[in-house]
Amino acid sequence: MGQAPDPASERDRLTRWRLVLGGEEADGIGDAVNLDADDLHRDEALRQLYDADRRGGLGASAPRVARWLGDIRGYFPSSVVQVMQADAMERLGLTQLLLEPELMEAVQPDINLVTTLVGLGRVIPERSKATARAVVRTVTDQLEQRLRAETVQAVTGALNRAARTRRPRPSDIDWPRTITANLRHYQPEHQTVIPERLVGHARRARRVERHIILCIDQSGSMAESVVYASVFGAVLASLRSVATRLVVFDTQVVDLTEELDDPVDVLFGVQLGGGTDINQALAYCEGLITQPTDTILVLISDLYEGGIAEEMLRRAAAITAGGTTMIALLALSDSGRPSFDADHAAALAAIGVPAFACTPDQFPSLMATAIERRDVAVWAAANDVVTAHGDDD
Template sequence: MVSPSPGPAGERLRRWRLVLGGGEADSGLCALGGRDAAMDGTLEALYGSGSGKSGTRRDSGNRSAGLGGSVPRVARWLGDIRTYFPKSVVQVMQRDAIERLDLSSLLLQPEMLEAVEADVHLVGTLLSLDKAMPEATKEAARAVVRKVVEDLEKRLAARTRATLTGALDRSARTSRPRHRDIDWDRTIRANLKNYLPEHRTVVPERLVGHGRAAQGVKKDVVLCIDQSGSMAASVVFASVFGAVLASMRSIATRLVVFDTAVVDLTDQLDDPVDVLFGTQLGGGTDINRALAYCQSRIIRPADTVVVLISDLYEGGIRDEMLKRVAAMKASGVQFVALLALSDEGAPAYDREHAAALAALGVPAFACTPDLFPDVMAAAMERRPIPVPDACS
C-alpha cells in the first residue's frame, strides 16, 4: 500500500480511496495520511459498512469507528466535518448522521446544539423534538431556529415585498380613473389603434388609471399548512413567508396549521420563531377540517387568496374536501395548492387528489421558496398561475 503519487492519476486514486473507505480498499488503492486520513475517519464514522443505529462500525481489520452515544465524541465529529467539508456537505452529513445513527436524542442537550450547523432540516428535527426537550435545552434550540429564520428572511423578504407590492399596484388599476389618476403611458399604448394621422393624435376609447393610494387592506391571504412530519421544511419556509406577508399593511395574513386538529397562529405572526414552536410536527392529516376553518374566516372572497401547503394525503373526508374547495372557488377565492414549499426535489404526494384539484381549476405543484413570490403575485392579480420550470 503506497501513498498517492502526484498528478492526475494519484489524485484519482486518492478520491477513490476516500469514496470506497477502508478495509479491502486499503490494500487495493493507496494509503492516506495527514488531513486525508482525518477526513477519511469522519466519513468512516458515518458511512462505514455496518454503521447504523448503534453508531459503531467494525471492519475486517477489527478497527472500530463510529459516533456511539457520546456527546463529546459527536461534538468533536461535528467540528471535524466543518473543518474538512463545505457548508452544503456538512448539512447533508449532519442529516445523514441524525437518520442513520439515531442521534435525535443527543440534540436535546445544549452542548450538541452549539456544535451543529443550523439549517432548515435541523429546525424540522428540533421542532419534532420540542415536546421532549428539557427546559435547559429550549433556549439553545430557539437560538438555532432563530438563526435559520433570520437567514431565510434576509434571503426572501426583500424580493417578496417588492414582487407583491407591484402585484397589488397592478391589480388596483381602474378603467374609470379620475383625471389625476390616469396612467397616460398605458392609456396611449392601449389606444394606439385609434391613432388619427390627420390630427396626429390618439383618441382614447379606454382609460387606464392608477388605483388611488389606499391605506386599508387590499388582499386577504390565508396560508393553510399541513404539519405532518413529511412537511417539516415546508412548515419552516411557510412560517417565514407568513411573517413577511404579515409585515405588509396592504395584506391581511392568516396562518393556520393542521394535522387532525386545527390551530390558528395568526396572532404570533410578528415572530416566525414563535409560529414554528407553535406547530407540532407529526400526526395525522384532516385537510377537510382545516379548509372548513379557513372558509369560515373568509369575509371578502373576491379579494382572498388561499394557499394550501400539503402533500394531500387526506385522512379526513375526501369528497367533502373537494366540495369545499369548489365552493370557495365559486365564491371568487383564488386557491393554490402547493405540494411542497422547499429547496428539495419532487415530493411524494397523493396524485389522485392532486388531479382532482386540477380538475377544479386549482393548480397543484411543488415550488421552491425563491419562486413563491411570483406564484403569489399571479394569484393576487387573478391571472393564470404558471408552473415554473423549478416547480413540479
C-alpha cells in the same frame, strides 16, 4: 501524441477515491496514495460515521459528537457537512443527543436540522430550548433574507398592476405610462402627444386589498414546507395591503396568525406528526373568508386525508364557487419530487383547484399570479412544477 497525465492531479483523484472507499484491502488503491495530516483527519471523521456499524462509531457521548461535528465543519465544505449531519442523525441515532445544548452549538444550522428540532419541539428540555431557538432563528433569518426582496417586489407589483384603471382621476394619472401608451398619437405641428387613453391607479386609501390564508398540513412529511411557509407568512404579514392568516392542522386546527411576525414562534407552535383532517381545516378557513373575490387560500398539504375525502372535495368546490382563489400546494420545498395522494390532487384540479408542488423561489411569482387574478393553472403549466398527475411540466 497524447498529453501525459498530471501526476498531482492523479494523486488528488486517488486521494478522493481513498477517502470514499475507506482504505480497506478491497478498495483497490493499496499503497498508491499516502494521506497528509488533513486528509487523515477527514478519513477519521468519515470512518467514525460510515464505519460506525462495524467499529463502534461515535458512541453516545454528546461531547465526543460535538468534537466530531466541529471536525467535519473544519475539513469539509458546507454542502458536505449538511449531508454528513443528516446521515449521522439517521445512522447513529443522534436525534436525542440534539437535546444537549453543547451539541446544538456545534452543528451547522440548516433547514434539515430545523425540521428535526421542530419535530422535537415538545420534548426539548428547558436547558436546551434557548440554544434550539437560536439555531432555528439563524436558519429562518437566512431564509427570510434570501426570499424577502423578491416576495415583496412580486406582491406589491401585482397589487399595483391589479389596481390600474383607464379612468383615473387627474391626480392619479401615471403620466410616464400614459405618454408611452399614446406615442402613436404624437402631433408634430403641436409638438405634443394627444392621449386617447389615460393610464393611472384608482384612488386608494391605505387599506387591505387581498386576504391571504396559508393553511398548512403539519404532518411529519410536510416539515420543510412548514418552515418555508412560516417565513413567507412573516414576509406577507409585513405588507400593509395584504391581510395574512396562518393556520396549521393535523386532526386539530390551530390558528397561529398572532405569531406571524416571528417565524421561530410559529415553528415552535407547530406539532409535527399525527393524523390529518383537511376537511376540518378547510371548514375553519372557510369561516375566515369575508371577501371571497379578494381572498387567496393556499392549502399546503400532501393531501393524504384522514378525514372524509368526499366532504373535503365538496367544501373545496364550495370555496371556489364563492369566488375565492384556492391553490393546493403539494409541497413548498427544495427537496425534489414530493410524495402525495395523486387521486385527491387530480380531483381537486378537476373542480378548479390547481394542485402542484413548487419551490420557495417560485412562490413569489405564484402569489403575484393569484393576486392579479390570472389563471394559476396556466402559471403552473409554464413553470417546472410537479403537477397533480405527478409529471414535470
